[in-house]
Every structure is written in structure tokens, then in C-alpha cells.
Amino acid sequence: MADPLIVKICGIKTPDILEAAIAAGADMVGFVHFVRSPRHASIEDIATLISLARGRVETCVLLVNPDNSCVAEVAALGPDWIQLHGPETPHRVEAIRAEAGVEIIKALPIGSAEDVAHIADFVDIADRILVDAKPPKGADRPGGLGETFDWALLKALDPALQFMLSGGLTPETVADAVRTVRPFGVDVSSGVESAPGVKDKRLIEAFIRNARAAS
Numbered sequence: 001m002a003d004p005l006i007v008k009i010c011g012i013k014t015p016d017i018l019e020a021a022i023a024a025g026a027d028m029v030g031f032v033h034f035v036r037s038p039r040h041a042s043i044e045d046i047a048t049l050i051s052l053a054r055g056r057v058e059t060c061v062l063l064v065n066p067d068n069s070c071v072a073e074v075a076a077l078g079p080d081w082i083q084l085h086g087p088e089t090p091h092r093v094e095a096i097r098a099e100a101g102v103e104i105i106k107a108l109p110i111g112s113a114e115d116v117a118h119i120a121d122f123v124d125i126a127d128r129i130l131v132d133a134k135p136p137k138g139a140d141r142p143g144g145l146g147e148t149f150d151w152a153l154l155k156a157l158d159p160a161l162q163f164m165l166s167g168g169l170t171p172e173t174v175a176d177a178v179r180t181v182r183p184f185g186v187d188v189s190s191g192v193e194s195a196p197g198v199k200d201k202r203l204i205e206a207f208i209r210n211a212r213a214a215s
């Protein structure tokens with residue numbers, strides 16, 4: 001039997017939405033620590049959210065090219081995962097993994113066949129790979145933009161690679177994404193919001209329901 005689909009709801013900022021995501025059956029929740037994001041959460045808020053979530057749902061703190069002090073501060077909160085969503089090199093991912101002692105999701109932006117080929121550099125270093133749309137030139141952040149990419153590019157990947165799919169997924173598109181791409185997991189942020197940074201409980205429920213129905 002195939003592994004059950006992992007569903008991650010990213011960009012949660014409040015206990016209320018955390019509870020809604022858990023009640024709707026999320027496997028993993030993401031907290032963004034990046035000041036330019038409309039989903040930015042402080043270290044103090046993330047500490048509260050992790051303590052509420054512990055043992056109920058896997059937690060992931062999303063960082064962009066963090067320095068060592070930021071990594072240490074986040075690792076001390078005891079998340080299940082750290083997601084690196086910036087231009088971190090394989091060497092830097094390896095160093096952060098060793099420093100934090102936390103499993104790493106490496107997010108990689110996809111816009112071309114070269115970007116897909118670049119994934120191979122991280123598969124033995126990161127614990128999980130997440131593919132996302134490459135941000136348009138001039139974007140003020142590297143993710144959470146509601147942008148999709150050409151899923152057909154992923155046909156070049158080693159079929160044995162288990163990866164998570166993100167980038168512009170919505171309750172309406174996630175079933176097609178699951179059936180077409182057959183990812184190990186799906187990740188969403190903008191597609192379950194009523195405005196940038198404002199999560200919508202009904203959209204979260206619909207996203208998880210539609211993802212599971214297709215898996």
C-alpha cells in the first residue's frame with residue numbers, strides 16, 4: 001500500500017488557526033520566521049505555537065538563509081523540522097542540520113529543467129525535499145507567493161525520490177496535483193487564505209479534504 005499523503009499547512013500565526021488545522025487533519029504545520037513575510041511569527045509566538053502543537057501534529061519552522069544564532073534560537077524551541085527556503089548551499093544545509101540537530105526540509109525553486117537537476121545536490125543532505133515555484137524577478141520573498149509551476153518538469157526526477165509539492169496549490173487544484181504528480185506530500189499557504197497572511201478555516205478544511213480524497 002502507498003504511504004499516506006502528508007499534508008502541510010504553512011504560515012500559521014495564531015493558536016486559533018493552529019487548532020483548526022489540527023482539527024481538519026493536517027499532518028504538519030509551518031511557522032514562518034522571516035520578517036518580510038505577511039506570515040512572519042516572532043520567536044515568542046512560535047514557542048507558544050510549538051508548545052500547543054507538540055505531540056498532536058508535526059511542527060516546522062521556516063527560515064530563509066538563517067545565521068547560526070537564529071538556527072540556535074529556533075532549535076531551542078524543539079520543532080520537529082526546520083524548513084530552509086532560501087539560497088542555502090548543500091554545504092550550509094549540512095552545517096545547519098548538524099548545528100540544530102533537527103530534521104531539515106530543503107525547499108527548492110523550480111522554473112526550468114536545470115532547477116530540477118539541481119535537486120540531486122540536496123537529496124543525500126536534507127531529510128526531505130519540497131519543490132516550490134521559482135519566484136518571479138523582483139519578488140520580496142522566496143515563497144508563499146501563490147505561484148504555480150509546470151509540474152511536467154518533475155517527470156525528470158528519480159521516481160524513487162519522495163518529495164513534497166507546493167506552489168500555488170488551492171482547494172480546487174490540489175486533487176489534480178495529487179493525481180498528476182503523485183507527491184509524497186503537499187504544502188499550501190496562500191491557497192488557504194482570505195488575504196495575505198490571513199488563514200481561512202473553511203479553506204484549510206476543504207484543502208485537506210480534497211487532498212486526501214485524491215490520494
Ligand SMILES: O=C(O)c1ccccc1NCC(=O)[C@H](O)[C@H](O)COP(=O)(O)O
Nearest residue numbers: 010037143144145146167168188189190
Ligand atoms: O509564506 C511565506 O511568506 C514565505 C516567505 C519566505 C519564504 C517562504 C515562504 N513560504 C513558503 C511555504 O512553505 C509556502 O507554503 C510555499 O512557498 C507555497 O506557498 P503558496 O504558493 O503561497 O501556497
